[in-house]
Amino acid sequence: MSPWLCSEALRRRSPGPVLYCHIGVGSGDVPTGRALDRRDRVIDLDRRRVGEAEVAPEAEAGAERPRVGTVVLVAATPTDLRRAVPAVAGLPEAARFVVVLVAAAAHLGPPVPVVPGSGGWEGLLDLRVRRLPDTGWETEFFFADPLPPLALLQTLARGVTGGRPGPAVTPVGGVRGGATGLWRPGDPRASGSDRVDVLLDTEEPPPDARVHEDEPDLVRERRWTPAQTSWSALERPVAPGEPPRRFAVDDVPPVDEQTVNPIGFARRPTTETGRLFARDGRWVLRAAGRDRWEVPEDGAVTDTVVESLRDLRGVRLTWDRHTGPLAAARAVVGLAAAGVPLFGAEPPDWAGCLGPELRTLLTSVTAPDLRDSLRREEHSVRLRRCALRVHGTRARWRALGTALGAPRSPEPKVSVLLCTRRPEMVGFALRQAARQRDVDLEVVLGLHGFGMDLAVVREGVAAFRATGRHLEVVEAAADLPLGTVLNTAAARASGDVLTKMDDDDWYAPHHVSDLLLARMYAGADIVGNAVEYVYLEALDLTLRRDVSGECLARRTAGGSLTFDRRTWEEVGGFRPTPRAVDTHLLTAVRLLGGRIYRTHGLNYMMRRKAGGHTWTVGAGYFLRLDAERQAPGWRPSALMEADPRDRPSRDGRAPTDVAEVGW
Amino acid sequence: MVSVPVEALVPVEGAESGPVEVTVRSLLAGRGHEVRVGLVGAAPGTDAAGPRAGDGADEHPLLAWSERYRDEPRVRWLSEGERTRAEPRYVLWVRPGTELADDAVYTMVRVAERYKVALVRSVLPGEDPDGPRLERCVEGASGVHWVDGALLLAASDRPEEAAGESAVPDTGGEGRLERWERESAAHRARAMRLERRYRWLTRTRPGRLLVGLLG
Numbered sequence: 001m002s003p004w005l006c007s008e009a010l011r012r013r014s015p016g017p018v019l020y021c022h023i024g025v026g027s028g029d030v031p032t033g034r035a036l037d038r039r040d041r042v043i044d045l046d047r048r049r050v051g052e053a054e055v056a057p058e059a060e061a062g063a064e065r066p067r068v069g070t071v072v073l074v075a076a077t078p079t080d081l082r083r084a085v086p087a088v089a090g091l092p093e094a095a096r097f098v099v100v101l102v103a104a105a106a107h108l109g110p111p112v113p114v115v116p117g118s119g120g121w122e123g124l125l126d127l128r129v130r131r132l133p134d135t136g137w138e139t140e141f142f143f144a145d146p147l148p149p150l151a152l153l154q155t156l157a158r159g160v161t162g163g164r165p166g167p168a169v170t171p172v173g174g175v176r177g178g179a180t181g182l183w184r185p186g187d188p189r190a191s192g193s194d195r196v197d198v199l200l201d202t203e204e205p206p207p208d209a210r211v212h213e214d215e216p217d218l219v220r221e222r223r224w225t226p227a228q229t230s231w232s233a234l235e236r237p238v239a240p241g242e243p244p245r246r247f248a249v250d251d252v253p254p255v256d257e258q259t260v261n262p263i264g265f266a267r268r269p270t271t272e273t274g275r276l277f278a279r280d281g282r283w284v285l286r287a288a289g290r291d292r293w294e295v296p297e298d299g300a301v302t303d304t305v306v307e308s309l310r311d312l313r314g315v316r317l318t319w320d321r322h323t324g325p326l327a328a329a330r331a332v333v334g335l336a337a338a339g340v341p342l343f344g345a346e347p348p349d350w351a352g353c354l355g356p357e358l359r360t361l362l363t364s365v366t367a368p369d370l371r372d373s374l375r376r377e378e379h380s381v382r383l384r385r386c387a388l389r390v391h392g393t394r395a396r397w398r399a400l401g402t403a404l405g406a407p408r409s410p411e412p413k414v415s416v417l418l419c420t421r422r423p424e425m426v427g428f429a430l431r432q433a434a435r436q437r438d439v440d441l442e443v444v445l446g447l448h449g450f451g452m453d454l455a456v457v458r459e460g461v462a463a464f465r466a467t468g469r470h471l472e473v474v475e476a477a478a479d480l481p482l483g484t485v486l487n488t489a490a491a492r493a494s495g496d497v498l499t500k501m502d503d504d505d506w507y508a509p510h511h512v513s514d515l516l517l518a519r520m521y522a523g524a525d526i527v528g529n530a531v532e533y534v535y536l537e538a539l540d541l542t543l544r545r546d547v548s549g550e551c552l553a554r555r556t557a558g559g560s561l562t563f564d565r566r567t568w569e570e571v572g573g574f575r576p577t578p579r580a581v582d583t584h585l586l587t588a589v590r591l592l593g594g595r596i597y598r599t600h601g602l603n604y605m606m607r608r609k610a611g612g613h614t615w616t617v618g619a620g621y622f623l624r625l626d627a628e629r630q631a632p633g634w635r636p637s638a639l640m641e642a643d644p645r646d647r648p649s650r651d652g653r654a655p656t657d658v659a660e661v662g663w
Numbered sequence: 664m665v666s667v668p669v670e671a672l673v674p675v676e677g678a679e680s681g682p683v684e685v686t687v688r689s690l691l692a693g694r695g696h697e698v699r700v701g702l703v704g705a706a707p708g709t710d711a712a713g714p715r716a717g718d719g720a721d722e723h724p725l726l727a728w729s730e731r732y733r734d735e736p737r738v739r740w741l742s743e744g745e746r747t748r749a750e751p752r753y754v755l756w757v758r759p760g761t762e763l764a765d766d767a768v769y770t771m772v773r774v775a776e777r778y779k780v781a782l783v784r785s786v787l788p789g790e791d792p793d794g795p796r797l798e799r800c801v802e803g804a805s806g807v808h809w810v811d812g813a814l815l816l817a818a819s820d821r822p823e824e825a826a827g828e829s830a831v832p833d834t835g836g837e838g839r840l841e842r843w844e845r846e847s848a849a850h851r852a853r854a855m856r857l858e859r860r861y862r863w864l865t866r867t868r869p870g871r872l873l874v875g876l877l878g
Contacts, residue, residue, distance in 0.1 A: 133858055268844075539786060541809055619786050620811035630809060 010035045014096040014142075016069025021045050021091070021149075023084045023181075024076025025296045026102055041068075045087040049178045049203070050191045066092035071149050074100045078108050078160040079259040079302035083181030085153045089191030093146035099156055101137040105303035107263050107551070109162040111139045113155035120151065135304070154188045161186075161258045163523025163595045164564075169397050171406035177202030179225045182298075185256040185393065197406045198397075202228075219404045223251060226298040226327035231281075234324065247353040250403065252329045254396035255337040255387065259303040261521035262339035262384045265550040265600070267377060269313035273367050276331075278320030283331060287312055299327035301334025309340055314370040317344030317362065325350040333358070336387035339380040339550070341370055355390050358383070378638050381600055385510060388517050389438070411440050414512055414562075415495030419446030419485050420503035421478075427460030429503040431646060434467045438513040442470040444489040449478030470494075483574035483581040490568055498568055500582070502559030506535075508603035508640045515562040515599060524597035525589050526563045528556030532601025535634055536619040537609045537648055542635040545601075545626040553598040554590065558582030560604050567594065602637035607648065669698045669768055670751035672741070673759055676704035680728035682760030689762045689817060691737060695769030699751075701741040702729075761787070767815040778808040785812035 010018060010031060018036060022028055023045035030042050071094040075081040081101060101111055110129055115121050123144035130138050139156060158165065174196035175183045183200055184190030198219045224243040234245055274287030276295070283295035292312075293305055299322065309315070315335065322328035332354060336342055343365045347354060354362075361382055370376040389395055401408035416433050420426060426445070433443045443464065452458060452473060464471050472492050476485040490498055497519070499512055511529075518527045530549040535542050561582060568574075571588035574581045586596060608619055623630075634648050671690045675683050683702070690700050732738040753772055757763065764770075771783045784807055864870040 133862055134855075536809075539784075539809055618788060619809075620788055620813050623786065623809050624811035624814060627808070627810060632807060 010070075010072065010098075014069040014094075016067065016094075017041065018070045018072060019043065019068045019092060019094065020072045020074075021084070021088065022074040023087065024080030024102075024302070025300070027074045027076040027080065043091075045073075045084050045181070047178060048087055050087065050089055050176065050180045067146050068092045068094050070094055070096040070098065072098045072100070073149070073153065074102065076102045077259075077302040077304045078104050078111075078157075079185070079256055079300070079304075081111070081153070081160060082157045082186035082256055082259060085150065085157050085186050085188055086175070086180040086184055086190035088149040088153055089180075089188070091149045093148050095143045095146045097139075097141040097147075097149065097152055099139045099153070100132070101160075102132075103135045103304045104137060104160070105259075105264065105307040106135070107307075108160050108259070108303060110160075111137050111156050112159045113139070113141075113152070114158045116151070116155055120147070123147075150188050150191070154186075157186045161523055164525065166258070166520045166523055167394060167412065168409060169394050170408040171197040171397060171401040171404075173198040173200060173397055173400070173406075175200045175202060177225070178227075179223070179253065182225065182253040183223070183393075184397075186258060198400060198404055200400075219406050221400065221404060223253075224326065226253070226324055226330060229326045230324040231321055246350070247325055247329070249353055249355045249390060250396065250399055252326055252333060252353050252391060252396075254393040255301070255334050255391050257337065257388055257392040257394070257521040258523070260301050260306060260334050260338050261388070262337075262380070262550045262600075263522060264307060264310055265339045265377075265380060266310040267373060267548070269376070270311045271313065273314045273316055273370065274309070274312045275316045275318060277318040278322060281321065281323065283320070283322040283328065285309070285315060287315075295322060295327075295331050297323045297327060299323075299330035299334070301331055301338065306335070306338040306340065309335070309338075312340065313376065314341035314343055314365075314367065316367065317342055317347075319344060319348050319351065325353065329353045332362075333387050333391040336361075336383040337391060339384040341365070341376050341380045342383060343367070343370070343379075355386075357386050358390065361386055374637065377600065378602060381514070381602055381639060385514060385517065388521070389513075392520075394520065412497050412516065413495040414439055414441045414497045414499055414516070415490075415493030416441060416443045416512075417446070417486055417489045417493065417498055417500045418443055418503065419448050419476075419482065419489060421448045421450075422503060423447075423450050423454045423457050425503040426457045427463065428646060429501065430460045430464040430471075431643065432505070432507040433501060434464050434469065435509045435643065436507070436512045437509045439516065441512060442472065442493070442495060444472045444474060444493045446474045446476055446485045446489045448476050448480070448482070448485050451475045481576050481578040483576040483578075483584070486581060487573040487576070490565075490573065493565070495565070497562060497564055499562040500559060502606075504607045504609060505559045506605040506607065506636060506640060506642075506646060507560075508637075510639065511560070511603040512562070514603055515560065518597055518599040519562060519564075522552075522597035523595065524552070525567045525592075525594035526556065526561055526586065527597045527599060528558075528562060529560040529604035530598050530601035531557045531604070531606050533605040533636055534622050535605055535607045535648060536622060537607060538619055540633060541619075542605075542631050542633065543622055543627065544629040544631070545622075546628060547598075547601060547626075549598055549600040551598055553596055555583075555586060556596060556598045557601075557604055557606065559606065561585065563589075602639045605636045605640065666696050667752040667772060668750075669696045669753045669755055669772065671698055671700045671755040671757055671768070672703050673700060673757055674704060675702045675759060678704075678759040684728055685762045686757055686759050687732070687738060689765070690757070690768070691735075693763065693765050693768045695766060696772055698737065698755075698768055700738045701745070702738065703741050703743065705740075705742070762817040763815055764817050770815060771810070774808055774810055778806070780806040780808045782807040783810060784808070785810045785815055787812035787816075 017039035019041050020030065020036060021043045022030065028044065071091065073084060075084055078101060099111060112129055124141065125144055126142040128140045132138055141152065169184060169187060172189055173184060175190050176199060179202040180190050189196065198221060200221050200223050202223050202225050229243050234243065271288050274285050274292060276283050276285045284291050285293040285295070292309065317332065322331065329351060332342065336358060342362055344362055346363055347359050351359065365375065365379045370379065398408055418429055418433065420429060430443065433441065445461070447457065452461070452475070461471060461473065474489050474492055476488060497516065499515065501507065515527050530547040532545050532547050533542060534545060567589065571585060571592060575584040577584065589596060608622060636642055673683060673686055687700050690698055753775065755768060755771065774783045786809065864874050
């Protein structure tokens, strides 16, 4: 943080003292000299403990609220800004706020606040957002009446990540001690401003704790911060109240998936493999002859760190000792959640808190394997999937809720909209839906121009129902347009999330669950796959197109569109047209200001048959679009986990045998 | 690219003269490589071609047309397995009636050499691939590369959406996306250099001194 930036932030002082807060690595260069006077206060939010009174603020109701003239918050990155949200609870109100983001990943939006729906901003006099030199931002607010910092920061944190807020983190939890933002980033309730179901203590509760004494049933759980679990602390004999010597998965502070996620994954690395090793007791990531990242003591991974490492082919873990096991594990899971291709030797015992699946994945590839771009991306997808599902904030709190018996919201139910004009494809299409893993799913099958009286349809439906999942059948006349049939199917669906599947395309077993993950971290209104793999049946040829994934986009595969039921309602459903329904839906969402996110393309393979498509383009269209990488036969990615029954056959002849192919 | 010998084979068995002429004319008008055309099938006037002209039966449909190419050394009648030249570098099989663009042969040779494949196959708009399915033989050996046949057709036959497209990316080894990414990274790096320079010149004592001296 440049002192100049701080001085700029403080130059236009309002009457009254300044409360100068900072959080994150690189934000701590507090201005000196005349910038701050003796009345001003400096608070390091990384060290601030959200006190007892702040956990139960209702105890102070009626008291005169303290005020300051200006609150300045300097956050190193958007990840730190989100951590700051619960950490500022209880700070005095102010009429002027200056929020400085020292740096931000390019894919994150400017810190433009999302005005709260409940009002409270009628007194806004001035709002200014400006870009700072390099990649930082400054947002300045003037209000006629003072506001608490918590209310303001919450709106800014939402503005930076943008899009939909995503599913709530449940159970509702509070965190006591100095790690509030670590465990519930971006959550204004984490400081205890409202009633909570679970309370995490990250420090020993004082003997006279009065916290929630009116809630005898409140579940309390002890956790340790990375600072409390340094190697030196752990090497002492265990004393009462001290952390254990081995940690479980649930002990690791979770990854904030809103900012540390696969967005921006680079498929073409420009730098060779880096190495994460210890120097003077701290991990350092070194690549191409220079230090790229000095891992902070607490192992925090931020959006800017991830962005700066996107050019690496992979990162080798040496498993030297970092400051402590929790800090080291936090760094590893953060990088894994972002899809940085990590690998290394067998993890030591202290890394058991990574979880068995992640430990196995880390040893599943070697540096030569990552030279193959496809293998590298497959490894990255497996890592991020595992890390987000096990170590993401929502996953961590869900697991805590399960373990502690606390109430939590159910997993979203997904309804697959599957409409077909081809009875012979019903069995195949339902098998694609049936093989989906880790998701609560039902299928609404739209029979377009035929009915259940056909034996081949009955067989397919019976086989799907035998899996135990629900299937709803919608029969529609042949002369109805596709959009109308899809709307009928959507109206019959009972899921919170709707996903569209085509009757002839191939879907990997984690297709839907990966889309749900993307929906969560991208805050998008519609998520879908990149159309990377296209199988041209007439030519028995697989094209691997050069389509960027893990990014916001204007288009995504029509056979993978996934959206909330609410989005479908907001755009008025599918257009009642016989074709191009996907394009109409995407356009409608875009025109409403919605966000479309395209994930990777390894879970999906489009099939172009000789006939029977509503989209009547020939094989030549795809060859013209992108014919750079093509291989004979049917060659999906390894993530497809191809089922032999679903392999294509042409003229009764099996396609060219699947073999290793150098794309 | 150096001119290479190419043999174009046009199966004319049962074909009308019009389509054959269209194809042969477009092949001979092509540029870039030395193309010879072999009309595969029994030549008019031979026993194998059926009843001779003037003996009361219908004339061979290509008889009149073939007279026009009597003195064209680049066009020959061939029987199955025969070749127009000893060792053509490439053999092009093309169906009668296909009017190729003048750079079609050049493009296909470029595709073959760029992707280092033994066979370049094209698929014409709205049709299944026809002709001998050679790709089933060469796949395991030295590879096949498919191109959109629309991009090889003369402008008049080319579908509207394929106008202006090329079967070979114009970047000589890398995709357009990669080129743009490289260019944007270079621009970004330059912008950052300029920003650093600006900051040094405006916010440091030596920088301001230098600006003052230079005016």
